[in-house]
Amino acid sequence: MQEFNDIDFTERDTLFVEVILPLSLSKNYIYRVPFDLNEQTAVGKRVIVQFGKSKIYTALIKTISQMAPALYQAKYIIDVIDEYPVVNSRQLQFWDWITEYYLCNEGEVMSAALPAGLKLASETIIILREEISLDDLEITDKEQILIAALEKQKRLTVDQISKLLGQKTVFPLIRSLLDKEIIYIAEEVLEKYKPLLKSYITLNPFYQEEGNFKHLFEVLERAPKQLDALLTYIKLSKTGIEISRQQLLEESSCGQAALKSLLDKEIFFLKKKVVSRLNDESDDMILNFKLSAAQSVALQRIETEFQTKDVVLLHGITASGKTQVYIKLIEQAIEKGGQVLFLLPEIALTTQIVERIKRYFGDAIGVYHSKFNDNERVEIWNNVMNGKYKIVLGARSAVFLPFKDLKLIVVDEEHESSYKQNEPAPRYQARDAAVYLAHLHQSKIILGSATPSIESYYNAQNHKYGLVTLNERFGGVELPIQEVVGIAEETKKKKMVSYFSSVLIDDITATLERKEQVILFQNRRGYATILICKTCGFAPKCVNCDVSLTFHKSSGKLHCHYCGYHESSMNICPACGSVHIEQKGFGTERVEEELSLIFPEVKIARLDVDSTRTKNSLQKIIGDFQEKKTDILIGTQMVAKGLDFDNVTLIGVINADTLLNYPDFRAFERSFQLLAQVAGRAGRRDKRGKVCIQAYDADHRIIKQVVDNNYLEMYNDEIAERKQFHYPPFTRLIFINVKHKDSNLLNAASARFASMLRVQLGSRVLGPEQPLVSRIRNYYIKQLIIKSDKATAIHKVKAVLKQTIADFNAENTYKGVIIQIDVDPY
Structure with a gap:
């Protein structure tokens, strides 16, 4: 299709646009442009189109031409949304590369790339914000009708709004209300990361004039606490600049009620500012380093x-x-x-x-x-x-x-x-x-x-x-001392207290006595990995997935970490009626509970997916630890990522074996990375840290390489093994998941698909096999792997795969079978 990117069109030209729809479609579709929209049409702009019998979508113009599609009659676009393109030519090139390299379609890329507000559709749900004020906003009659409807209905789809207002396209109206922050889109995810906001007090500019300021003193003579707040503000502010609310309360006798009165009277103004979570020393270091x-x-x-x-x-x-x-x-x-x-x-x-x-x-x-x-x-x-x-x-x-x-x-x-x-x-x-x-x-x-x-x-x-290396810690900070403790040996000597060796307990005790902080790492969340009946061996499984349920004591429920299913905990075996239920394995919840029994006076917090679900919880956990309100932080791999706490001098790894024993060719590489990263949290600035790694296989080469901080040895070992067994970077991998709710149909479909691939790719196709988790959300899964060596052009392999999928989908026998492609699955 010929492209017209920088050409001006007149009302007399008949134009056709190829558009990308935010849907998983095997091809793009062509629409005709009404004459009156010709001059507004440009590549990268969004247009409103009807797709199917009644659905309305925001599509994106990819190309413009004067050639009609050969196989179908093009529908007209309904409207052009943008005054200027929202996507540029380099982005469209980037989208093309993503589409080709990762074997997906452009609609999927568009959905991932654009914010939800730029791709409204008929099914998009619109919700009215709570506690909105319309006093200072210009609201049109139709906007007012929609606001009233949302107050009553709580939520409406774009399609319902269109019918309510009796007009085909309502996207501009919705965009207007979004810009005014009156409504929001239901796809919106509540922000888990929020900048740290601090409240500041400033004096109303009216009272900064000398005459008005004198009058203010007379007004506040009968309110001594409010007057003290004002005097303290003057003392602290000096130049009339804002001061923190916390500082004003700490250095005056006014109290919360008196300060609220000053704010209500608009003598003081309150505003919130984004501030750094770092202390002043860190800030100065960054600004002046x-x-x-x-x-x-x-x-x-x-x-x-x-x-x-x-x-x-x-x-x-x-x-x-x-x-x-x-x-x-x-x-x-x-x-x-x-x-x-x-x-x-x-x-x-x-x-x-x-x-x-x-x-x-x-x-x-x-x-x-x-x-x-x-x-x-x-x-x-x-x-x-x-x-x-x-x-x-x-x-x-x-x-x-x-x-x-x-x-x-x-x-x-x-x-x-x-x-x-x-x-x-x-x-x-x-x-x-x-x-x-x-x-x-x-x-x-x-x-x-x-x-x-x-x-x-x-x-x-x-x-x-x-390649550039940087082998010195900044500021002369020494690398932490690292000690490996064999769990088997400690158990044999009866020195283990719950999940903690005598060495780790001694280290924690000494660290706390120095008023320093501890991070403990256990890469499993929950309380117990599995509950099992000691009489008959029954273990509760997810009804939707082929996995055991994990017990979470905080909720008192058994949870599936794949689909979110949960049920009440098992106190009596449903299979045999026995009350002898055993908890196997342990997660961060259990570590937290056991540690609280050993150190009852110590403030302990947990950082994992479960403890950070609620709004601002992540910010509070990290903030409290930064401010030394918490002594010990227990967490999954979240504690290894980007955290820098000056007062942390001890890192404890509860059980390193859970990382090393994972059945994946990257397990050793990932274990080294995670252990080295979590160890790096220990000791910053003027304090040397210590790392205590507990493991059954205490002599494992990866643990030794972590202790020796020997990345190069780990790399050489791994690269030799991967070369021998033909794994990346010496080969390219493509994982293919074939899914269906009927396991018998899936078995036949995956075998058929594998045989079709082998016609051209031969022994490069491995499988189908059952993956570790063979059913998720009621879909059974079979996995194939294409392993392509560097001598074979990967684009040829991908071309074969794309054509085979098209041929397979054309066979009526396997309708409903889902094929998912994962290129470079790591």
Whole structure:
């Protein structure tokens, strides 16, 4: 289809547009443009279209032509939404690459890329915000009708709103109410990461005039506490600037009630400001820091590598100060007038690095991830597009933002598995996607980690990437002392107290006596991994999935960690009636309970998915630990990600074997990364830390390599094994999940699909086999693996796979069978 991107059209031209719909479709569709919309039509703009008999969607124009489709009569687009394109040409190229590389369709990419507010559809649910004030807003008659309807109905779909108002398209009206923050979209996820807000008091400008100020004294003579608040404010403020509410309450005798009266009388004004969670020492260090000699050398080497390579891997040990090096590189990119994308694996768990960079660079920064509400995401999208934001800090979805002039991409903790999108499609790897994005923009990209992925280090060793190392901790901080404790030996000597060795208990006791803090790591959540009847062996399983239920004592229920199903705990065996129920395995809940019995006076908190479900709970847990309100923090791998606490001097790993024994070819690599990262939380600034690793297999080579901080030995061992057994980076993997609710039909379908693939791919196709979890959400699963060596062009393998899926779907025998593709499943 011929493209017309920069051509002006007249009302006399007959135009057709190829549009991307936010649906999982095998192809794009072509619509005709009404003559009166010709001049508004442009690639990258959104249009309203009817798809099917009655559904209305927001689609995106990909191409424009004057050629009608050959096989069907094109429907007319209903309207053009945008004055200017919301997606640029580089983004469309990026979408094409994602579609081709990860074997998905453009509609799935569009759904992942655009904020919900930019892709309204008939089924989109609209909800009225609580406690809204309409006094100062201009509301049209139709907006008022919709507001009244939402007050009564609570929620309405776009389709219902269209019928209510008697007009085919209501998207502009909904967008208007979204902009006025009167309504929100039900797809919106409550923000789990919130910036820390602090309340500040300022004097009403009216009373800052001398005559009015004197009168104020006379008014407050009969209210001594309010007068004291005013005098304290004057003393603390001096220049009339705001002071914190907390400081005013602490240094005056006014109390909450008197301060509320001053606010109600509008003598004082209250405003909330985003502040750093870091203490003043950290802030000053970031604002005024100078690179150490080692950091300066690393920066110079990166600059040298960038002269010949676009991708550089920065391998810097924990606490080596990689962030300061990033900041200098960001400064250079901004000085050239460009934009910077700073990717972090999980924004909610990296609040400290976010706050540091925001404090250093100021308001030219946007933070973007899916936990923010829709209005915020649309606003950030627009600010990136218009160039207002020079720096964007984001989780993996930030790669889809509309950058105009991207000069630098930073991928921090590049080894993190959370850069990989698992569900739904597109199942992309944000680190790898960022490398291609940098190529599109002809920009530079730096990958940083203390424990690089095997693939990235292999690329660096083979000179595809530049490699720079940073082997010194910043400020002369020593690496922690590491001790391995054999659980079997401790058990034999009867030195284990619950799940804690005598060594770990002694270390915890000594740490607490020094008024320092402890982090304990156990990579399983819940209370007991499984409940089992000691009489007949019955163990409760999920009704929807092929997994045992995990007991959570906090809720008193058995939970499925795959589909969310839960039921009451088992006190009596439903199979035989026995009351002899045994708890097997243990998670963070159990560790927390047992530790509370050993240290009853100590304040303990737990950081895992279950303890951070409620609004602001994550912020409170981390904030309390930062402020030393909590002595011991117990957590899953969440405690290993981006947390930097000055007062933590002891890390305890409760059971390292749970990581090492996972049946996956990456298990040892991931174990090393996680143990090294969690160990890196111990000892910062002027305090040397200690790490105590408990394990049954205390002599395991990975544990020894972690203790020796020997990444290179781990890499050499792993790379030799992968070469021998033909695993990445020497081969490429594609996982294929075949799913259906009927297990017999699935068995036949997966065998048929495998035989079709083998016609052209032969022994490169492995399976079908049952995966570890063979049923999820009532869908049975069979898995095939395509293992392609480097000699075989991967694009040819993908072409065969795409055609085989099309041929398979054309066979009526297996209707309803779902085929899911996962390219580079790691």
